[in-house]
Amino acid sequence: MTQVVPRRAATRTRPQSATFGGIDDPSGAPAPDGPDFAAIHDSPEFTALRRRFRRFVFPMTGLFLLWYLAYVLLAAYAADLMSTRLVGSVNLGLVLGLLQFASTITITALYVRWARKRVDPGVAEIRESAGAGR
Amino acid sequence: MTAPTALDVLADPARGQAGDPVLNSVVFGVFVLITLYVVYRVSSRNSSTADYYAAGGGFTGVQNGIALSGDFLSAASFLGIAGAIAIHGYDGFLYSIGFLVAWLVNLLLIAELVRNTGRFTMGDVLAFRMRQRPVRAAAATSTLVISLFYMLAQMAGAGAVVALLLDVHTKGGQAVVIAVVGLVMIFYVLVGGMKGTTWVQMIKAVVLLLCVVLMTVFLLGKFGFSFSALLDQAAANNTKGEKILDPGVQYGRTPITTLDFISLSLALILGAAGLPHVLMRFYTVPDARQARRSVVWAVGTMSVFYVATLVIGYGASALVGSERILDSTGKENSAAPLLAFEIGGTVLMGVVAAVAFATILAVVAGLTITASASFAHDVYANILRKGKADTAREVRVARLTAVVVGLLAIAGGIMANGQNVAFLVALAFAFAASANLSTLLYSLFWRRFNTSGTLWGMYGGLGSCLLLVFFSPVVSGAPTSIVSGVDFHLFPLSNPGIISIPVSFVCGYLGTVLSREQADPAMAKEMAVRSLTGIGR
Numbered sequence: 001m002t003q004v005v006p007r008r009a010a011t012r013t014r015p016q017s018a019t020f021g022g023i024d025d026p027s028g029a030p031a032p033d034g035p036d037f038a039a040i041h042d043s044p045e046f047t048a049l050r051r052r053f054r055r056f057v058f059p060m061t062g063l064f065l066l067w068y069l070a071y072v073l074l075a076a077y078a079a080d081l082m083s084t085r086l087v088g089s090v091n092l093g094l095v096l097g098l099l100q101f102a103s104t105i106t107i108t109a110l111y112v113r114w115a116r117k118r119v120d121p122g123v124a125e126i127r128e129s130a131g132a133g134r
Numbered sequence: 135m136t137a138p139t140a141l142d143v144l145a146d147p148a149r150g151q152a153g154d155p156v157l158n159s160v161v162f163g164v165f166v167l168i169t170l171y172v173v174y175r176v177s178s179r180n181s182s183t184a185d186y187y188a189a190g191g192g193f194t195g196v197q198n199g200i201a202l203s204g205d206f207l208s209a210a211s212f213l214g215i216a217g218a219i220a221i222h223g224y225d226g227f228l229y230s231i232g233f234l235v236a237w238l239v240n241l242l243l244i245a246e247l248v249r250n251t252g253r254f255t256m257g258d259v260l261a262f263r264m265r266q267r268p269v270r271a272a273a274a275t276s277t278l279v280i281s282l283f284y285m286l287a288q289m290a291g292a293g294a295v296v297a298l299l300l301d302v303h304t305k306g307g308q309a310v311v312i313a314v315v316g317l318v319m320i321f322y323v324l325v326g327g328m329k330g331t332t333w334v335q336m337i338k339a340v341v342l343l344l345c346v347v348l349m350t351v352f353l354l355g356k357f358g359f360s361f362s363a364l365l366d367q368a369a370a371n372n373t374k375g376e377k378i379l380d381p382g383v384q385y386g387r388t389p390i391t392t393l394d395f396i397s398l399s400l401a402l403i404l405g406a407a408g409l410p411h412v413l414m415r416f417y418t419v420p421d422a423r424q425a426r427r428s429v430v431w432a433v434g435t436m437s438v439f440y441v442a443t444l445v446i447g448y449g450a451s452a453l454v455g456s457e458r459i460l461d462s463t464g465k466e467n468s469a470a471p472l473l474a475f476e477i478g479g480t481v482l483m484g485v486v487a488a489v490a491f492a493t494i495l496a497v498v499a500g501l502t503i504t505a506s507a508s509f510a511h512d513v514y515a516n517i518l519r520k521g522k523a524d525t526a527r528e529v530r531v532a533r534l535t536a537v538v539v540g541l542l543a544i545a546g547g548i549m550a551n552g553q554n555v556a557f558l559v560a561l562a563f564a565f566a567a568s569a570n571l572s573t574l575l576y577s578l579f580w581r582r583f584n585t586s587g588t589l590w591g592m593y594g595g596l597g598s599c600l601l602l603v604f605f606s607p608v609v610s611g612a613p614t615s616i617v618s619g620v621d622f623h624l625f626p627l628s629n630p631g632i633i634s635i636p637v638s639f640v641c642g643y644l645g646t647v648l649s650r651e652q653a654d655p656a657m658a659k660e661m662a663v664r665s666l667t668g669i670g671r
Contacts, residue, residue, distance in 0.1 A: 035669050037660035050666060054579075057242040065403070068235050072399045075228060075381040076392045083380035088362025089369070093224055093381050100231045101437050107238055108433050115426065123422075123667045130669050 035130040045129075049122040056114055064107055071096055154480045155301040162488040166318055169337055169492075173322050173330035183525045186532055187254040187507045188417040189329035195424035197336060199431020202415050204335030205500040206233070206406070206432070207342060207439060208284075209291045209467075209493045210559045215440075216473075217466030219447020221456055223368075223378025225385050226447055228395070230440035232402030237436065239407040239571075241429040246422040247578050247665040248413055255504075256413050256570065257512040260577055260592075263657035264585040266521070270512040272592040276569040277410040277508040279596065280562050281501045282542070284411075287558035288501070289316070289547025291467070292494050298468050299487035309548045315495060316544035322499045323506070323536045328418060331499045338496040342489050343435055346442040349486075352477055353449040364445070367452035378451065394627045398560055401631030405563030408570030411504040422668050449473055498543055506535035560629055561603060568595030568634040572642050578665055583646050584653040590645025595638025602630035 040046050074082055075093060082093035184190050193201070211233065218226030252258030257273035289312060296302050296311045322334055357363040369376045377383055385395035406412060416425045450459060450469040453476045462468040474486035510532035515523040523531075573591040576583040602625050603609065609616050611623035627633075646653075664670050 035663075037663045037669075038656060040663045040667075040669070041659035046663060046667075050662065053666060061239070061242050064235065064238050068231075068399075068403055071231070072228075072396060075224075076385065076396055079380055079382040079386055088360070089365040089379060090362050091379055094227075094379070097227055097231055098441075100235055101441065104235050104238055104433060105437055108241060108430055111241060112426065112430055120423065126667050127669055130667075 040126060040130055043126075045122065045126055049119070049126065052118055052122070056111070056118070060107060060111065064103065067103060068100065071100055154484070155299070157480050157484040158299045158487040161484040162491045165337075165341070165488045165492050166495075169322070169334045170318075172333050172337065173326035176333055177326045177330045183254065183511070183528050183532075185329065186327040186529045187414070187503075187511065189327070189332055191418060191420045192329075193332060193418045193424075195419055195427025196431050197332070198415060198419050198424070198428040200339045200435060201332045201335040201418075202412065202428055202432040203435040203439070204337075204339030204342070204496055205411055205415060207339065207436070207493065208497045208559065209288055209295065209490060211439075212342065212346075212443070212493055213291070213295070213467040213470055213490055215443050216447045216450060217459070217469040218384075219444060220368075220450035220454070220459055220469035220473075221372075221466050222384040223372070223374065223448075223451070224381045225383050225395075227444055228381070228385075228399070229402070230443060232399050233406070234433070234436050234440050236403045236406035237429060237433050239404065240412070241426070241433070243575065243578070244407045244413070245416050245425045245429050248574070249416040249419065249425040250422050250668040250671060251578070251661060251665045252417065253671070254414070254417060254511050255508050256410050256574075257508065257516070259413075260573055260588060261512075261516075262577070263654055263661050264577075264588050267517050269585060269588050270516050272589055274508045274512040274517075276565065276592055276596055277512075278505055280410060280565045280569075281505040281508075281539075282546075283558045283565065284409075284562040285498055285501045285505075285539075285543045286546045286550055287562070288494050288498050289543050290550035290558075292491075292547055293551035294465075294467050295487075295490050295494065298462065298471060299490065305551065308551055312547045312551065313544050315491065316498070316540055316547065319495050319499045319502065319543075320537055320540035322495075323502050323540070324533055328503055331496075331503050332415075332418060334499055335496045338489070338492045339435065342493060343439060345485060345489050346439060346446060349449075349474065349477065349482075350442040350445045353445055353453075353473075356477070357452075361445070364448055364452055368448040369451075371453075371455040372451045373456050378448075390626050393632070394629055397627050397629040397632035400635055401560060401564040401567050401629055404567035404571050404631075404635060406566075408566030408574065409562070410508065410566075410570070411500045413570075414504050414507065415500075446470055446473060453477065502536050502539050502543065505539045506532045509535040561599070561608075564629055564631040564634060565596060565599050567631060568599050568638040569593075570595075572635070572638040576642050576646075578661075580646075581655075581658045581662070582653050583642070584649060584651050586649035586651055587642045587644075587646030591638050591642030594641030594645075595634055598634040598637045599630050602627075602633060606630070 074096070082091065082096070084092045086092055086095055182190075211230075215226055215229050218229065220226075248256075248259050251262055255273070256277055257270045260273045261269040292312050292315055293308045296308045300311060302308050302311055322330055326333070353364065354361065357367065365379055369379055372378050374383055385391045416428065419425050419428055447469065450473040454469065454472045459466065459469045459472060462472060471483055471486050471490070475483040478485075510528050514531045515521065515528045569592045572595060573588050576587060576591065605622065605624040606628050607615060607623050607626070608628045609623065611621035615623075660670075
């Protein structure tokens with residue numbers, strides 16, 4: 001444990017020494033410690049991207065949660081209704097259950113298509129202007 | 135209706151024992167040898183932390199998606215759900231739906247953002263903009279608790295599978311087999327790291343999927359591809375009759391069991407996105423789009439799997455019959471193996487047995503590497519060494535932890551053998567949903583969320599879960615309780631989710647607004663940018 005303390009002290013002073021050592025920096029620039037996250041965060045591109053993202057995923061999450069809860073409550077409290085035979089011995093409960101599978105696959109497909117069109121290009125643009133590359 | 139003749143032919147003399155133990159062991163042995171070879175081949179270097187924890191981020195979305203389903207489809211999913219459907223009918227199917235729909239939470243809210251924000255563990259994400267040490271300690275605590283509970287359930291199940299499939303009936307013999315399974319698992323993790331473990335999971339997922347799909351097609355074919363005919367036969371051969379086609383056999387008995395079912399459903403759907411071993415898999419891909427593709431593939435394979443288990447479950451009731459299943463050594467868990475014996479003889483039975491073992495092996499390996507990563511990365515490197523540990527030593531600590539965790543799993547599995555521990559998996563989901571999901575979501579989407587909120591949320595969720603379980607019929611006061619003789623149960627439900635999940639969300643909120651501590655705005659901005667764009671990783 002004894003060696004931990006001096007090491008930690010070294011990290012604490014690192015930013016300072018970086019400023020002093022700025023002259024050694026080959027680029028001569030004030031050593032940009034990675035991308036300027038605050039500037040990216042406040043840029044209109046990022047704000048728009050984030051709004052787009054939240055406007056899709058939050059309502060979608062609400063939708064599938066409600067649909068699942070409705071199904072669970074029906075199974076729990078409306079067993080008679082769920083027992084209605086539809087085709088042969090296949091009842092409403094089974095069909096609704098399989099519809100949960102179908103809706104899960106549909107939402108997955110919708111999200112993937114939407115993200116490819118509406119998120120990925122925006123992300124690529126922001127990454128490029130931040131110099132983070134592809 | 136060919137089923138009755140099939141039953142006549144197979145008037146099994148040694149009731150409850152199915153198949154040829156030697157063949158079962160041989161098929162399983164072949165699986166182990168193949169996976170050991172693969173693990174050995176892919177694990178040329180595992181010296182850096184990125185290699186050991188995250189396979190260097192080198193897997194594709196497709197590979198990781200298949201591995202995710204391999205990690206997620208535990209013995210409880212395969213043997214447990216098929217058995218539950220065979221015995222209780224529709225109510226068993228409800229499990230499958232929760233397990234599947236839960237992946238939408240991962241897809242929409244978690245997978246891509248977590249992969250962009252963290253590197254190796256759940257603690258990376260939660261501690262990103264908080265005070266490192268307390269938050270990492272909390273994240274490690276919840277990771278270890280969840281992983282150990284989950285693991286115990288898997289290992290305890292192993293005993294039942296051993297009894298059924300290898301015809302080992304003495305406790306001592308079962309203990310030896312459990313120990314061997316555990317040692318093989320430790321070997322996978324030590325030699326293969328995340329890369330080897332991922333390959334084991336992929337191989338297992340493919341074999342499992344092929345196996346259930348073939349059984350399903352065969353079963354449907356036997357009934358002229360009429361699912362309705364299969365259902366009729368299932369009802370005819372089940373002691374509960376037509377009722378197994380409708381909801382309520384298991385959960386509809388009393389208002390309390392119904393409420394328990396709702397609580398369980400909440401835990402299932404909200405838990406998958408908080409399971410540390412699932413979250414950790416998102417770090418094995420190179421970028422957010424591959425993380426997204428992982429979930430897409432996981433959803434695809436799991437949809438097929440759960441539809442297949444529905445057919446297999448009802449098929450087991452139709453061809454084997456509920457009475458024979460319940461009379462066998464493994465009770466409910468033996469439905470799928472017995473059905474395999476019925477339709478494919480000893481060979482298919484051997485394959486299903488091997489798949490069941492492989493499932494336990496792969497899932498426990500995934501849990502072990504997660505627990506070891508959390509201890510080595512969160513506790514050792516970031517709490518004890520304050521982020522200044524060199525990576526070679528960190529990996530050494532991780533390997534050592536893996537051995538300890540593996541040995542704990544073996545010991546736990548031997549001790550819990552034969553106990554009623556099925557609730558542990560549901561409980562692990564409740565823990566994950568209460569302690570992890572609330573804090574992950576707040577951390578990713580709520581700028582004001584701070585260290586004190588994180589701690590309140592995690593410990594509030596974990597604590598309320600533990601407390602509610604301790605005072606539930608799981609521990610005392612019911613015929614199936616762990617403690618018999620004394621009754622100190624105060625809480626009527628066996629799954630705490632319906633209370634503990636809201637408690638953790640409320641705790642996380644209150645802990646944030648009541649503390650005077652301000653969230654670091656610069657770090658909050660950085661996290662928002664990183665999580666959405668992946669800049670900086």
